[in-house]
Amino acid sequence: MKDLSGWGRYPRLSGPLDAALSADAAARATAQLPGLIARGLGRSYGDAAVGRDSTLDLTGLNRMQSFDPETGILAAEAGVSLADIIATFLPRGYFPCAVPGTRFVTVGGMIASDVHGKNQHVDGTFGDHVAWLMLALPDERVTRCSRDENPELFAATVGGMGLTGTILSAGIRLKRVETGWIRQITHPARNLTEAVALLRQSGTATYTVAWIDVLARGDALGRSLVLEGEHATAEQVRWGDLRFPPARNGRLGIPTDMPGWMLNATTARLFNEVYYRLGARKADRAILVPWDAYFFPLDGVAHWNRIYGRRGFVQHQCVIPEPKAEAVISEILDRISGRGAGSFLAVLKRLAAGSGLMSFPMEGLTLALDMPVSADLMPLLREIDALVVEAGGRIYLAKDATQSPETFLAGYPQLDRFRQLRDEIGVSSRIASKLSDRLGI
Amino acid sequence: MNDIVEQSPAKTVLVVGGTSDIGRAVAAAYAGMGWTIRLAARDADAAERNAADIRTRSGEDHVTVHHLDILETETFAPFLDQLGDLPDTVVCVVGLLGDQERAQEDPDHAAQVIRTNFEGPALLLEALAQRFAERGHGLIVGVSSVAGDRGRASNYVYGAGKAGLTAYLSGLRNRLSDTDVRVVTVKPGFVRTSMTAGMDLIGPLTAAPEAVASRIASLQTGSADVVYVLRAWRLIMFIIRAIPEAVFKKLKL
Ligand SMILES: Cc1cc2nc3c(=O)[nH]c(=O)nc-3n(C[C@H](O)[C@H](O)[C@H](O)COP(=O)(O)OP(=O)(O)OC[C@H]3O[C@@H](n4cnc5c(N)ncnc54)[C@H](O)[C@@H]3O)c2cc1C
Ligand SMILES: NC(=O)c1ccc[n+]([C@@H]2O[C@H](COP(=O)([O-])OP(=O)(O)OC[C@H]3O[C@@H](n4cnc5c(N)ncnc54)[C@H](OP(=O)(O)O)[C@@H]3O)[C@@H](O)[C@H]2O)c1
Numbered sequence: 001m002k003d004l005s006g007w008g009r010y011p012r013l014s015g016p017l018d019a020a021l022s023a024d025a026a027a028r029a030t031a032q033l034p035g036l037i038a039r040g041l042g043r044s045y046g047d048a049a050v051g052r053d054s055t056l057d058l059t060g061l062n063r064m065q066s067f068d069p070e071t072g073i074l075a076a077e078a079g080v081s082l083a084d085i086i087a088t089f090l091p092r093g094y095f096p097c098a099v100p101g102t103r104f105v106t107v108g109g110m111i112a113s114d115v116h117g118k119n120q121h122v123d124g125t126f127g128d129h130v131a132w133l134m135l136a137l138p139d140e141r142v143t144r145c146s147r148d149e150n151p152e153l154f155a156a157t158v159g160g161m162g163l164t165g166t167i168l169s170a171g172i173r174l175k176r177v178e179t180g181w182i183r184q185i186t187h188p189a190r191n192l193t194e195a196v197a198l199l200r201q202s203g204t205a206t207y208t209v210a211w212i213d214v215l216a217r218g219d220a221l222g223r224s225l226v227l228e229g230e231h232a233t234a235e236q237v238r239w240g241d242l243r244f245p246p247a248r249n250g251r252l253g254i255p256t257d258m259p260g261w262m263l264n265a266t267t268a269r270l271f272n273e274v275y276y277r278l279g280a281r282k283a284d285r286a287i288l289v290p291w292d293a294y295f296f297p298l299d300g301v302a303h304w305n306r307i308y309g310r311r312g313f314v315q316h317q318c319v320i321p322e323p324k325a326e327a328v329i330s331e332i333l334d335r336i337s338g339r340g341a342g343s344f345l346a347v348l349k350r351l352a353a354g355s356g357l358m359s360f361p362m363e364g365l366t367l368a369l370d371m372p373v374s375a376d377l378m379p380l381l382r383e384i385d386a387l388v389v390e391a392g393g394r395i396y397l398a399k400d401a402t403q404s405p406e407t408f409l410a411g412y413p414q415l416d417r418f419r420q421l422r423d424e425i426g427v428s429s430r431i432a433s434k435l436s437d438r439l440g441i
Numbered sequence: 442m443n444d445i446v447e448q449s450p451a452k453t454v455l456v457v458g459g460t461s462d463i464g465r466a467v468a469a470a471y472a473g474m475g476w477t478i479r480l481a482a483r484d485a486d487a488a489e490r491n492a493a494d495i496r497t498r499s500g501e502d503h504v505t506v507h508h509l510d511i512l513e514t515e516t517f518a519p520f521l522d523q524l525g526d527l528p529d530t531v532v533c534v535v536g537l538l539g540d541q542e543r544a545q546e547d548p549d550h551a552a553q554v555i556r557t558n559f560e561g562p563a564l565l566l567e568a569l570a571q572r573f574a575e576r577g578h579g580l581i582v583g584v585s586s587v588a589g590d591r592g593r594a595s596n597y598v599y600g601a602g603k604a605g606l607t608a609y610l611s612g613l614r615n616r617l618s619d620t621d622v623r624v625v626t627v628k629p630g631f632v633r634t635s636m637t638a639g640m641d642l643i644g645p646l647t648a649a650p651e652a653v654a655s656r657i658a659s660l661q662t663g664s665a666d667v668v669y670v671l672r673a674w675r676l677i678m679f680i681i682r683a684i685p686e687a688v689f690k691k692l693k694l
Contacts, residue, residue, distance in 0.1 A: 063494035088498050
């Protein structure tokens with residue numbers, strides 16, 4: 001038995017973990033193991049990467065297969081990590097077209113969650129840049145899926161949370177970049193309206209994201225730092241700096257669970273305040289930030305999820321479609337700040353529609369909140385979920401540990417087609433995770 | 442400035458056991474130094490997977506794959522002939538942990554463990570040593586194991602094979618000491634690989650395959666003869682070897 005809890009370490013889950021060291025072995029395991037789900041680096045927060053009966057670790061499928069410098073298409077096994085891809089290809093002038101907030105994720109995991117980056121509103125999700133993938137099914141078939149071959153299965157696998165079978169490898173497109181630096185401009189926003197206005201108007205910037213001080217209240221509700229970023233050109237890099245700086249190896253780490261009391265409304269308020277002031281000091285002028293600090297600020301602190309203590313935490317990420325997005329998010333923030341529930345991280349982003357059948361992104365605004373698990377958390381989340389459902393929004397499965405089947409169904413109307421497709425390819429009873437059981441997929 | 446730059450041809454390393462995690466890491470480390478890589482393995486398709494990985498990462502076409510079964514000793518000479526150029530360095534990582542209990546009951550299994558760890562690698566490296574000596578230089582790296590430093594109940598069949606290899610390499614080194622052919626014995630200690638997957642290894646005594654590989658690549662310069670990848674192992678094995686047999690035979694290690 002292995003601890004298989006997700007990144008939020010809530011709920012605590014354990015089970016047997018089988019490892020596949022080759023594509024053949026992964027295909028065989030997919031055909032043989034019952035109630036199986038694939039697992040990458042376990043960076044999903046809840047129960048998505050834990051099988052009903054068996055879990056298959058694919059991080060041993062870590063070989064790159066080929067790269068075409070003309071098209072930028074990298075063929076790689078599903079367990080290759082984003083960290084590895086960047087370390088290998090950034091020095092050659094290539095960067096992935098979409099990256100999540102941590103680089104310790106796998107190709108398979110990024111496809112299965114159809115992850116979005118800070119540029120999703122202009123460049124689309126990770127799935128939009130997948131040229132093809134090889135999928136192993138329980139009947140021992142390995143099928144190639146793309147927009148031309150098995151297009152329906154392709155669309156269901158992108159964002160399908162591993163529930164269509166095991167992804168063995170994929171062709172993913174990298175884009176050319178001149179440097180490993182990001183030119184960042186920070187705009188302070190005094191409240192949510194200003195933040196949303198900035199996000200909308202910065203529609204031309206490649207990367208945008210707003211960092212919200214969740215504990216600000218009243219007129220300052222939604223006080224934010226809106227960060228815009230562009231890949232810096234070679235001329236913009238300061239003389240004496242490396243054009244492609246390597247990742248800094250974070251020396252910081254959280255060695256054990258922090259006591260629960262360390263994180264409370266007061267420490268969270270302090271943290272938010274300090275962050276806001278530091279950010280505001282850099283306001284409105286461009287600074288150059290190395291790629292890892294810009295895209296993956298938390299990767300510098302190993303095991304940062306331990307700051308929430310033994311009970312773990314929940315990340316709640318919803319998307320609210322226009323035109324009600326701002327109003328509903330304001331309401332959500334109001335309820336949270338009203339409770340004084342400590343939240344270290346709250347991120348607001350603009351999204352465009354995703355590419356898969358079950359992809360999370362839709363045209364609107366997405367809000368992601370980290371909240372430590374406590375007795376009053378669940379009722380609060382129920383309230384928030386009700387607001388999301390009413391607004392026609394949905395909750396991100398890669399982060400989810402708590403939504404109800406009803407909330408899920410309301411948010412993902414394509415579920416019927418997804419279930420039907422699972423039947424057609426013969427995975428319904430074979431491929432199952434704790435998440436699919438909980439939500440009735 | 443001189444317009445004509447003398448471009449010395451890339452050096453070549455032969456990695457025997459090109460499908461193993463340590464072998465893969467060794468090949469990657471040499472590729473990183475700009476060397477040409479020859480991967481030898483009994484499963485050429487599996488080795489090709491590693492070769493493609495290395496080529497994709499470097500963007501260069503500098504890895505070839507060659508079939509070799511370490512138990513088929515009669516194929517060694519033709520194998521070395523078909524390589525074309527004699528490699529500058531050979532790193533032999535072939536090995537088989539096997540199953541101690543099974544080896545006690547099944548002589549075929551025991552023989553396979555002993556031959557894979559000792560006979561095969563020893564005879565192949567002997568053939569290479571011959572050719573290196575004729576050419577006048579070369580580096581021979583044999584991956585043995587701390588398990589060969591003293592026989593223990595839990596893995597003495599494997600340990601005996603490795604002890605044989607360690608002794609063979611020591612003799613070869615002694616014989617070639619006044620030539621430019623260098624022989625290095627590497628004892629990795631615990632390494633996180635598929636060989637040890639699922640075992641409870643002691644963290645501080647366990648190396649990553651990449652650490653073993655970069656230590657091996659670093660042997661290109663220097664004069665080390667016997668290398669413990671993690672220093673602590675040298676001390677631990679010194680103590681273990683010093684225990685009197687009358688005491689040692691009672692210990693459960
Ligand atoms: C700090 C942090 C920041 C994050 N930021 C973002 C963000 O900005 N945007 C975003 O979209 N996400 C974000 N995430 C979520 C993360 O990108 C996703 O959860 C991603 O799927 C994790 O990849 P993984 O390899 O760890 O997959 P796992 O967590 O192991 O698995 C996730 C899902 O993918 C499936 N899966 C994994 N491998 C395969 C495979 N080979 N075949 C089939 N299915 C497979 C699993 O079954 C599971 O359903 C963040 C997570 C963290 C911890
Ligand atoms: N892992 C450790 O903790 C550890 C510790 C000390 C020493 N070592 C030694 O380090 C070396 C590499 O080990 P590893 O951990 O990387 O394990 P591994 O992956 O099991 O490597 C063993 C290698 O030997 C090859 N091999 C076995 N029989 C062969 C044969 N008849 N012909 C050709 N090749 C054969 C295997 O090829 P196939 O892929 O075809 O099976 C594989 O490439 C071994 O010599 C091992 O004894 C390992």
